[in-house]
Amino acid sequence: MAKNHTPESAALELESIFKLLKGRWKLLIIFHLFDGKIQRFSDLERQIPGISQKMLAQQLRELENDGIVSRKVYPEVPPKVDYRMTSWGQELCPALDALLTWNEKSEKQKGE
Amino acid sequence: MAKNHTPESAALELESIFKLLKGRWKLLIIFHLFDGKIQRFSDLERQIPGISQKMLAQQLRELENDGIVSRKVYPEVPPKVDYRMTSWGQELCPALDALLTWNEKSEKQKGE
DNA sequence: CGGTATCCTTTTTGATACTG
DNA sequence: CAGTATCAAAAAGGATACCG
Numbered sequence: 700m701a702k703n704h705t706p707e708s709a710a711l712e713l714e715s716i717f718k719l720l721k722g723r724w725k726l727l728i729i730f731h732l733f734d735g736k737i738q739r740f741s742d743l744e745r746q747i748p749g750i751s752q753k754m755l756a757q758q759l760r761e762l763e764n765d766g767i768v769s770r771k772v773y774p775e776v777p778p779k780v781d782y783r784m785t786s787w788g789q790e791l792c793p794a795l796d797a798l799l800t801w802n803e804k805s806e807k808q809k810g811e
Numbered sequence: 812m813a814k815n816h817t818p819e820s821a822a823l824e825l826e827s828i829f830k831l832l833k834g835r836w837k838l839l840i841i842f843h844l845f846d847g848k849i850q851r852f853s854d855l856e857r858q859i860p861g862i863s864q865k866m867l868a869q870q871l872r873e874l875e876n877d878g879i880v881s882r883k884v885y886p887e888v889p890p891k892v893d894y895r896m897t898s899w900g901q902e903l904c905p906a907l908d909a910l911l912t913w914n915e916k917s918e919k920q921k922g923e
Numbered sequence: 924c925g926g927t928a929t930c931c932t933t934t935t936t937g938a939t940a941c942t943g
Numbered sequence: 944c945a946g947t948a949t950c951a952a953a954a955a956g957g958a959t960a961c962c963g
Contacts, residue, residue: 713910715914717838723957727818776924787920798828804902835936852945852946865938866937868945
């Protein structure tokens with residue numbers, strides 16, 4: 700591992716990162732917002748079959764509080780709200796790619 | 812995102828990766844085995860305060876079944892068993908590093 | 924349209940005791 | 944030493960109904 704991490708400190712920091720992404724629907728939401736995509740609450744609801752309003756709202760709230768997603772309210776009637784990645788959130792992309800790359804090595808290596 | 816992933820396929824694949832690492836104690840176990848470290852069951856038990864035998868056994872079993880950790884039994888009395896990362900498991904390192912790097916950017920960027 | 928509030932089920936984790 | 948088995952607690956997720 701890079702840096703001056705003990706097993707404990709590295710694990711602790713990674714736990715906190717995983718906590719940001721932990722939740723049945725968060726990755727799906729994130730991938731629907733990656734690359735500058737902007738979506739309204741109802742867009743996400745339509746694009747993510749099976750999600751309830753409660754869970755969508757809850758997971759969006761957490762992503763927002765954690766600085767990964769930003770929420771924009773338009774003072775209109777009827778109400779309009781949309782969501783996009785923060786620039787920090789968008790930078791998750793390469794890190795997630797590294798995980799995908801790792802996973803794809805398993806085909807060649809497993810059982811070795 | 813690299814590759815030809817839809818939001819759904821990328822999220823699905825990442826979910827399966829996170830599932831491998833999901834568990835209250837797995838990251839701690841992994842970091843105690845990274846870089847070629849070899850540990851007996853009782854070593855891990857001592858080094859991970861608060862873990863119960865049940866949880867240690869359970870999480871080790873899952874890591875083993877998922878090909879991340881390998882288990883070696885020595886035919887001795889009293890029994891001796893030890894654990895180490897598989898080479899695929901060891902390659903998690905750079906991917907986890909990418910996540911740590913991402914996280915450390917948050918100090919500069921959050922609230923932007 | 925974009926949410927909350929309530930209640931219930933499922934999944935995960937933990938405490939404790941026991942065993943080859 | 945290296946585990947299992949059993950039972951209980953806690954956390955996460957889901958169904959449904961209602962609201963500004």
